[in-house]
Amino acid sequence: AQSVSQHNHHVILSEAASLELGCNYSYGGTVNLFWYVQYPGQHLQLLLKYFSGDPLVKGIKGFEAEFIKSKFSFNLRKPSVQWSDTAEYFCAAAAYNFNKFYFGSGTKLNVKP
């Protein structure tokens, strides 16, 4: 069955620290991968997406993610976090035709000023 796992449920960092959030997926066939973010009181919005090509993708606000096919992983990174990055982050996977999106359980990031 298709699934997405996020192992870090809650991460606390100080400003300027580096961030890496883990995401592993279980999917047969071609997979499209996403990271979504939900800031406090706001709706979910796309950070970045990977369909094919360069496995290192860059998104908004300085975020990037690396697709490692052999590890079934799509980890999110940011070299230096800011207080404004405090949010919940969701990894998601979808088949080639985007008929369903499977989401991980989310990681709450708390950045201390």
Place this chain on the structure above:
Amino acid sequence: DTGVSQDPRHKITKRGQNVTFRCDPISEHNRLYWYRQTLGQGPEFLTYFQNEAQLEKSRLLSDRFSAERPKGSFSTLEIQRTEQGDSAMYLCASTPFGGGEHRGELFFGEGSRLTVL
């Protein structure tokens, strides 16, 4: 704001009552999805439409749940005979299926929070 809108934002009901949620997607988006999210979990797929056709429905969805998108624009999600386990945030998202820079990107609404007493 021309984003996805959902109504009502919050609904409190008693067990056994019926509730209906409405979603207005971004106008040019032909795909519309319903998701459910409970505390500490990510969004869980319920169903999706391409234009007015309901193409897939989660096997987890009981017969008490029904969704429509009559003219390929707005959509409604109805829950009949609500149970306490139905308490959740119901999310709607739309996407412009096809090519373009937003290919595969889900645009979410703010959600409709259901509390069943």
